Amino acid sequence: MNDLAELTARMRTFTEERDWRRFHDLKSLTLALTGEVGEVAELVQWLPASAAEGDIDARLRERLGDELADVLLYLVRLADVVGVDLGAEATKKLATNESRFPVDGHRGVAPDRR
Amino acid sequence: MNDLAELTARMRTFTEERDWRRFHDLKSLTLALTGEVGEVAELVQWLPASAAEGDIDARLRERLGDELADVLLYLVRLADVVGVDLGAEATKKLATNESRFPVDGHRGVAPDRR
């Protein structure tokens, strides 16, 4: 299921069928999202510094896939509760980034040094 | 753009055009994801405890939409670098949750008390 709107609808049904909507306030869902991102962090924290696709074995990929899915499910749920169209927002942000970081002048330069 | 595969492809192109792939190792992207979730947390931290859709004014919704989009863009990028099909993983996880938490017996009970 690659469609965000469909995923959102299924997560909403899942929640309502269990009468879990009462637990899905903004703060609780943001904490749940934090918890799942924390699990991703724990999986990668001691990997070699420049770890990329080639350094990931099948077991780690499976675990990462599992945790990244959890992040997405809570993210989709949070956006729904907030009343935000996640796909539209991402499209808008991507367009903003494309004009904010024109290819000329940003090639090979770290995106943000703060 | 509601399609995760399309979003993934566009983020990959965005990255490659700027030669930013070198910055997109697993650890850096997970830190970027952490930073964006932190921004969501800052937006909701002092909201009333049970804040839901009705408590969000237009300005806050706009800012949340913006930050949630950032979370999604880094999430999609991280999944791509890991070599994970995010849509497939989310579908699988949702099915797992549906059988792990059958409607009967979980109605109105907090999903996880740990």
Next chain:
Amino acid sequence: MNDLAELTARMRTFTEERDWRRFHDLKSLTLALTGEVGEVAELVQWLPASAAEGDIDARLRERLGDELADVLLYLVRLADVVGVDLGAEATKKLATNESRFPVDGHRGVAPDRR
């Protein structure tokens, strides 16, 4: 051990004795910190909205104590690697906050609405 300098010294010794300094770069330690904060989040995410001391049973308090200690240990370690005097910085920040939020004018008003 309430003394931050002492705790920092013991964590440094612990790290050096195991030759773990090589793993303690900034990014890895920040990810470790993220992971531990994520564990705190998971412990509180489904608690009642206004949960305070009185709502925490002995088991949860024990688990929270354990996770908060992990956060502190990585925080102390990260500050040491960065070359920051954590106690001095906290004292400075507290003084800044005291003058930034004078008692008159901030009594009972949420510290930050962003």
Next chain:
Amino acid sequence: MNDLAELTARMRTFTEERDWRRFHDLKSLTLALTGEVGEVAELVQWLPASAAEGDIDARLRERLGDELADVLLYLVRLADVVGVDLGAEATKKLATNESRFPVDGHRGVAPDRR
């Protein structure tokens, strides 16, 4: 101020003087902690992979010191609200780690591979 008990007491006074205790429930403080860790993550996310003390210039050290102080202040506050003695818990955890990871057998081996 290196003493955690003293820092805890000052943060409690700071909170009570402003009548902010009502905002300092477990979930709000954990979100605040998440937000501050997110700011640390944003400061380090695009640093070179193996960034350590030597790679940090004065400006970055100052900003990191500021954010790490924020993490500590919320951590101390959260522990106080939970009713946990943070110094005692950290001492206990360090002792646990010392016996869990004996020097022999863990020298130079990443602490956790999960």
